[in-house]
Amino acid sequence: MFIVKYIKDVFGGLKSLLIGMRRTGYYFTHHKEIITEQYPDNRDTLVLADRFKGEVVMPHDENNEHRCTGCTACELACPNATLKVVTKFDITPEGKKKKAIDKLVYHLELCTMCNLCIVACPSDAIVMAQTFEHSVFNRADLTKILNNPGSKIMDGVE
Amino acid sequence: MLLTSAFLIPCSLFKLQKMWSLTDISSAIHNWLNQTFNPTWALIIEMVIAGIAVIGLFAVLGLVLVLMERRVAAWMQIRLGPNRVGPFGLMQSMADTLKLLVKEGMTPDGADKFLFNLAPFIAMMVAMLLMAPIAFAKGFQLWDMNIGVLYISAVSSIMVISILMAGWASNNKYSLMGAMRSGAQIVSYELSAGLSILTIVVLTGSLNITDIINAQADGWWVFKGHIPVIISFVIFIIAVTAETNRAPFDLAEAESELTAGFHTEYSGMKFALFFLAEYINVFIVCAIGATLFLGGWMPFHIGHWEAFNHAMDYIPSSVWFFGKTFFLIFVIMWFRWTFPRLRIDQLLNLEWKYLLPISMFNLLLATAVAILGWHF
Numbered sequence: 001m002f003i004v005k006y007i008k009d010v011f012g013g014l015k016s017l018l019i020g021m022r023r024t025g026y027y028f029t030h031h032k033e034i035i036t037e038q039y040p041d042n043r044d045t046l047v048l049a050d051r052f053k054g055e056v057v058m059p060h061d062e063n064n065e066h067r068c069t070g071c072t073a074c075e076l077a078c079p080n081a082t083l084k085v086v087t088k089f090d091i092t093p094e095g096k097k098k099k100a101i102d103k104l105v106y107h108l109e110l111c112t113m114c115n116l117c118i119v120a121c122p123s124d125a126i127v128m129a130q131t132f133e134h135s136v137f138n139r140a141d142l143t144k145i146l147n148n149p150g151s152k153i154m155d156g157v158e
Numbered sequence: 159m160l161l162t163s164a165f166l167i168p169c170s171l172f173k174l175q176k177m178w179s180l181t182d183i184s185s186a187i188h189n190w191l192n193q194t195f196n197p198t199w200a201l202i203i204e205m206v207i208a209g210i211a212v213i214g215l216f217a218v219l220g221l222v223l224v225l226m227e228r229r230v231a232a233w234m235q236i237r238l239g240p241n242r243v244g245p246f247g248l249m250q251s252m253a254d255t256l257k258l259l260v261k262e263g264m265t266p267d268g269a270d271k272f273l274f275n276l277a278p279f280i281a282m283m284v285a286m287l288l289m290a291p292i293a294f295a296k297g298f299q300l301w302d303m304n305i306g307v308l309y310i311s312a313v314s315s316i317m318v319i320s321i322l323m324a325g326w327a328s329n330n331k332y333s334l335m336g337a338m339r340s341g342a343q344i345v346s347y348e349l350s351a352g353l354s355i356l357t358i359v360v361l362t363g364s365l366n367i368t369d370i371i372n373a374q375a376d377g378w379w380v381f382k383g384h385i386p387v388i389i390s391f392v393i394f395i396i397a398v399t400a401e402t403n404r405a406p407f408d409l410a411e412a413e414s415e416l417t418a419g420f421h422t423e424y425s426g427m428k429f430a431l432f433f434l435a436e437y438i439n440v441f442i443v444c445a446i447g448a449t450l451f452l453g454g455w456m457p458f459h460i461g462h463w464e465a466f467n468h469a470m471d472y473i474p475s476s477v478w479f480f481g482k483t484f485f486l487i488f489v490i491m492w493f494r495w496t497f498p499r500l501r502i503d504q505l506l507n508l509e510w511k512y513l514l515p516i517s518m519f520n521l522l523l524a525t526a527v528a529i530l531g532w533h534f
Contacts, residue, residue: 009512010512010516017496017497020496020497021492021493021496023496024234024492024495024496025234025492027233027234027235027236028230028233028234028492031233033236034233034236034237034238035236036236036237036238038238038241
C-alpha cells in the first residue's frame with residue numbers, strides 16, 4: 001500500500017531525527033564528555049591518548065644500559081631513512097669481538113611517526129614517546145643521538 | 159501609529175501587577191513628547207527612537223546569537239567553544255565584530271558594482287521591516303497592524319531577492335549556484351510555512367498579531383489546538399529553518415561544496431551585514447513561531463491552578479517572550495549541529511512530496527476543528 005509506506009516513511013524519518021537529537025542533546029548537557037585540552041594552561045596535567053606518538057626514544061635503565069643490539073632492523077624498516085645505526089666492535093672479557101652500537105642517529109625532521117621501526121625492533125629497544133614540543137631554532141638540533149653517552153647493552157639481550 | 163498603539167491594546171484579560179513594564183516606559187515617553195512638542199514632531203521623534211531601538215536590538219542580538227551559536231555548537235560537538243576573550247569568552251563576538259569593521263570591503267573587478275553593494279543592505283532592510291509587527295512584550299509593539307501575519311509572510315519573501323542579487327552580481331560560479339539553489343529553496347518552503355501559519359489564522363479568525371496573542375490567554379495554541387496545531391508547528395519549524403538558509407538546509411552556503419555560496423565574494427562589513435541578517439532572521443522567525451504557537455508574551459497557565467497562574471503572572475511579559483523565542487532559537491541551533499545537509503533533490507522531495515501535502519491536509523483538519531469547535 002502506497003499510503004501506508006508514506007506514513008511509515010514520515011514517522012520513521014522523524015524517529016531517526018529524534019535519535020540524532022537525543023545524542024547531541026546528551027552531549028550538550030553532559031560537559032564531562034568534553035575532551036578538549038586547554039593546552040598551554042594545563043601543561044603539567046596534560047593527558048594524551050595512548051595512541052599519540054611524538055618521537056622515537058631509547059629507554060635506559062638506572063645503570064645506563066639500553067637494549068639495542070645494533071641489528072639495523074629499524075634502519076631497514078624506516079621508509080624515509082630517519083634512523084641510522086653506527087656500529088662498533090666491543091672486546092668481550094673472553095677476548096672476542098662483539099658487535100654493538102656506537103650511535104643510533106635519529107632525524108626528527110624526517111620522521112613521520114609511522115611506528116614501523118618500533119614494530120620492527122626485535123628486542124624492544126626503542127619506543128615512541130609522547131613529547132610534542134619539538135620546535136627549535138636550528139635545524140641541526142632536530143638530529144638526535146638516541147643512546148646516552150657511555151651507555152652499553154643490557155646483559156642477556158642478544 | 160508607532161508606539162501609540164502601546165496603550166490601545168485591550169489588556170482586560172490580565173491584571174498584571176504593577177512592576178517594571180515596557181508599556182509604562184513607552185507611554186511615559188509618548189506623553190512627555192506630546193506635551194513638549196506638537197504631534198507631528200512627536201511622531202517623528204518617536205519614529206527616530208524606534209529606529210535607533212531596532213538598530214540597537216540588532217547589534218545586541220547579533221553579538222548574543224553568534225556567541226550562543228558557537229557555544230551550543232561546541233557543546234554539542236564535545237568541545238569547549240570560545241573561552242579566551244573576556245570572562246568565559248563573552249567578548250568573543252565583540253572582537254569578531256571589531257575585526258570585521260576594520261577589514262577592507264572588497265568589490266571584485268568583474269562584479270556588477272551597484273547590485274553587489276546594494277544586496278547586503280536589502281538583506282538588512284528586510285530584517286528591519288520584519289521587526290515592525292512583532293510584539294516584544296504586553297502592549298509593546300512598533301506597529302500593530304490588522305494584517306500582521308500577512309505582512310510578515312509577504313515581506314519575508316523579499317529576502318530571496320537580496321540573496322539572488324548577491325549571487326548574480328558577484329560574477330562567480332559558486333555564488334550564482336548558491337543563489338539559484340537558495341531561490342528554489344525559499345520559493346518552495348514559503349508554501350508550507352505559509353500554510354502552517356494559516357492553521358493558526360483559521361483557528362483565531364484574525365490576521366492581527368495582538369488578536370492572535372489574546373486568543374491564547376487561556377492556553378497556548380500548541381496545547382489548545384491538539385494534533386493539527388502540533389503538526390503545523392513541526393512543519394513551521396522545518397520550513398523556517400529552510401527559509402533562513404540554515405543547516406540542514408544550508409545549500410545556499412554549503413561550505414563544503416560552494417565555499418560560502420552567495421557571499422563568497424563578500425568581505426569586511428558587507429559580509430558582516432549578511433551574517434547579521436541571517437541571525438536576525440533566525441530571531442524573527444523564532445519570534446513569529448513563539449507568537450503564533452507558544453502564546454507570544456502570554457504567561458504559562460494551567461487550568462484552575464490559581465496560585466500557580468498567579469505566580470506565573472509575576473514574571474514580566476518581555477521575559478516570557480524572549481524566553482520562548484530563545485528556546486526556539488536553541489531548537490533551530492540544535493537542528494543545525496545534529497543533522498547533515500540535504501542534497502538539492504532530497505530538499506525538494508521533502509517539500510513537495512511530504513511537507514506540502516501534509517500541511518494542506520492539516521489545514522483542512524484545522525478548519526474542521528475550528529468549525530466544529532473541538533479545540534479548547
